[in-house]
Amino acid sequence: MNFHLINNIYIFFEKKAFGVCEWLGSIFGINPALIRKFFIYSSFLTLGSPLLIYFPLAYFLENIDKLKWRKKRKSVWDFK
Secondary structure, eight states: OHHHHHHHHHHHIIIIITHHHHHHHHHHTOOHHHHHHHHHHHHHHTTTTTHHHHHHHHHHHHTHHHHOOOOOOSSTTOOO
């Protein structure tokens, strides 16, 4: 039973928390594991200040579908 709980926590972090590092890695062409290590080590050295960057990025990625810009219509009568 304890293993099941640990496995659920692991899956949660793989899907949610590490998405930011994968997204940044795909943008900059860097291995996401290096970005994860950067956030972890810099958080220890600077008492958690990189988390001020990480959490807004996580929020942005979670809600990116709601924040997408829509194409501007050419006229008032263009409904597409």
